Amino acid sequence: WEVVINIKSHVNLAMIYSFQGNIDMAKDVLNTRWLLIYIPVYIFSIWDSYRTxxxxxKIYVLAERENHRFNTFSIGAMEINYLDKRNPILSVFWSLVMPGLGQLYIHRIIGAFFVIIWAVVFFYYSHLLEGISLLFLGEIKQANAVLNKEWLLFFPSLYGFATFDSYINTVENNKLAERVQKNFFEKTYQHPSFCIAKGKKVE
Known part of the structure; x- marks a missing residue:
């Protein structure tokens, strides 16, 4: 939805002109019929993400206090998924190589599929790879000419989201893995009468 409305309203193109100081060109290129659709949904998505x-x-606090169990292993049609510790630096690295690979690294298949598909679309319509190959050949003017700047401006948000999402989820999954190990050791090896009171020293 965001990509369609952005392209139809020429938001990215207006941003490029405004960065260059061409404010009048930025005003002229904007399509207000599409832009007015963009604004309310954008505001709603911000509010809804905050509310959620x-x-x-709140649910996390309740689950933490109840010491609620969660599924750590599942076999499905798409893959065998399991909870284990991963390296957050590797998830960032793979996301920078290609958006979506960081999500694949931590087994978030649906998110990875979504990000990779849009990355391919952006690479295709922006002609970025074509521009990079021309740049390597020394054809700087031709490399600049072939780029579609309106589509190219989607990459900062795509790379930013893919990198941030894979890093944060790797860190949080590692915390869950540690919690599972802690609960397992407590139930399997800790004596039932053993208790450490919070905030008190045990002698």
Whole structure:
């Protein structure tokens, strides 16, 4: 939705002109019929993400206090998925190589598929790879001419999201893996009468 509305309203093109100081060109290129659709949904998505985050934080506190169990292993049609510790630096590295590979590294298949598909679309319509190959050949003017700047401006948000999402999810998955190990050791090896009171020293 965001890509379609952005392209139809020429938001990225207006941003490019405004960065260059051509404010009048930025005003002329904007399509207000599409832009007015863009604004309310953009505001709603910000509000809804904040509201959902607050609700999820409350659920997290309840699950933490109840010491609620969660699924750590599943076999499905798409893959065998399991909870284990991963390296956050590797997830960032693979996301920088190609958006979506960081999500694949931590087994988030749906998210990886979504990001990779859009990365391919952006690479195709922006002619970025074509521009890079011309740049390696020393054809700087031709490399600049072949680039579609309107599509090229999608890459910062795509790379930013893919990198941030894979890093944060790797860190949080590692915390869950540690919690599972802790609960396993407590239930398997810790004596039932053993207790450490919070905030007190045990002698």
């Amino acid at each position: 985050t607050v609700d999820l934080n």
